[in-house]
Amino acid sequence: MKSTKIHMKKKHFLAIGLALLLMLLAACGTNTAGTTTGSSGPGSTATATKTSAAQNCGVIHTMRLMVVPADQNHAKSTEDCFWQAYQGCHTATFTYFQASVDTASIHTFSLQSQNGQCVITDALQQQVMPRPAKAIASYTCTGLAQQSDGLHFTSCGSEGNLVVPAGGAQ
Secondary structure (H helix, E strand, C coil): CHHHHHHHHHHHHHHHHHHHHHHHHHHCCCCCCCCCCCCCCCCCCCCCCCCCCCEEEEEEEEECCEECHHHHHHHHHHHHHHHHHHHHCCCEEEEEEEECCCEEEEEEEEEEEECCEEEEEEEEEEEECCCCCEEEEEEEECEEEEECCEEEEECCHHHCCEEEECCCCC
16 A cells, blocks of 8 residues: 555656646747847847758746756856857847746747848747746847846837846846
8 A cells, every 4th residue: 555655656746747847848939920120239240141040049947037046057158159149140049938936938039130130039928837838929129238147138129128147147
């Protein structure tokens, strides 16, 4: 009897862990359809790229605006990757997963050269756990700056200015 209870607890724990992993993977999915164009940020240079695949710089997860411990070591490299792509106006993306207790905002930032300008797009999704994320809007940001506390996106539609915190910046 005791062995059966332990076996059931292990199955229950495994099922919960798998469900959480699937929710996290679903939340990191993106929908970037319907993007618009805008002006480039200060100091950017436009370079036409002919590659169709964007460089994926990674994912940064935060919980109540603090970078989660699992992302502390790679948050800075993810931000550096996107910042460097912006400097050369190379096609790139990264995802910023901003979670609270049972809700999440998922920002998928993209860079593209369009008509000689470097365009930053923010495809926003919202999620109420355990439901899947839903596309809300797609905005064009007017600029990007890398500062010691993270990446600063300016004038991203109705979202306004957004800061993606750097690893270790609490």
